[in-house]
Amino acid sequence: MPLQYSFEITPNIDQDNLDGLLTLHPQFISITDRNHDMDNLIQSIKIADYVHAHSDVDVMIHLTGIDKDYDTVKQMMDLMQNHDVNDVLALRGDKLSQNDSAIIFSHADELVEFIKKEYQHVNIAGTCYLNSNDEELHWLKHKVTKGCTNLISQFSFDVNDYVDYLNRTDVTTPIWFGIMPVISKTQTQKMLDLTHATTPDKLIALMNASEEEFGEKGVIYTAEMINKLEQAGANHIHLYSLNDAENTKQIIEQI
Template structure:
């Protein structure tokens, strides 16, 4: 029997905005239960939402419905030390011990707080106050859009790891060579924590048009060509997007990725389609 551990498989969901969205999310969570995830992450993308209701409420639902560890997103830019201390206490009471520390998008109409200018400041604060929490930080294979250079971006990642991150979770990407370069650059800087690859299937024309602006993720020409061929056929378009995601995952696993983190968009059908074709890659 091989002693090599298979990669982890995890999923991301986000708080629903309507009763219909909640019903769809519950179906997705039921689907996730059969995928045996290492953890499910719960986003918090809008600092104007009520964190306890949106993120902590969903974390409880995931624990009850999926029965796996939960990782919650926590944003630095608009959060104070007092708020974080209260949230950490709430997380402890819920049995949630994993956090993805992010700076968060800046709102042009609102001044960010002074306590945590960067994700590394938030991570350092949590690790000093509650060292039992497992902390993850974000990595950017294409480089963070606000970083002046790739070297500056990698230096920021080093700061997050030094502050207490035990894992890196990447922004979405569609060129595995870009991920390979990022992983090599991390190794050259002695960033040795596991790097989980963020995968977001492109399932619609609207999504294809948005990924570069929303995520800074470049679509490689072979993928563009395949999508162009089915641009006016939504069913075929979705099939091509799913095929490409599966190909990405197979290639990443073949090259020793530590884990795959699948952005579900709360769609059960996407989870089912990809897991059916990749489950054997994650079996112990």
């Protein structure tokens, strides 16, 4: 099966970069945002309308459950349906405060189950986590049983994390492996600090490069990760575009 790829964007993407990403013909574009509320959904819907009008690319919108009740989820899902958005990434989300007690969707699988019951034709994606223990892999299967038709993994800067996960999991649901492009030294360091991700020797050496030469070498590093992952048997790549069409294009051209 040829390698398929999708892109992730945020609602503040400008039209030039969105147009540039669409010319690369991804399988779908997913739209995420820190604030998964109605105002941000409306902005995402505007992007979805534009994508539908100018391409045949599908749109997936992220939806968190922990900060919402049944009516709010239905309101948001109905709005998506009215704009022909039939793909959703169902997430648990973060608690608004440590004192939250009246939580309806305390886990992502509960949100998956509710959406699948109310909107049977919707394609529901869920997240999966590299370096999962046996219990986490068990709950992943539970999420798939509840209705997930696709999975998107967290990102890593070490291709071995992806390959190990590919060899450990036995779910048949397609897994889109999340890849964070290494295109900015400052941004990459920020991600390493935030996630405490594994830092391979090759990336450590790359981090010693100047910001000016980092970009080109980082594109090569990212493309090499994807190519190695494909050689290991992966068929689906979910590339965090960082709203940057040009760097995304350079990576895709080297796959």
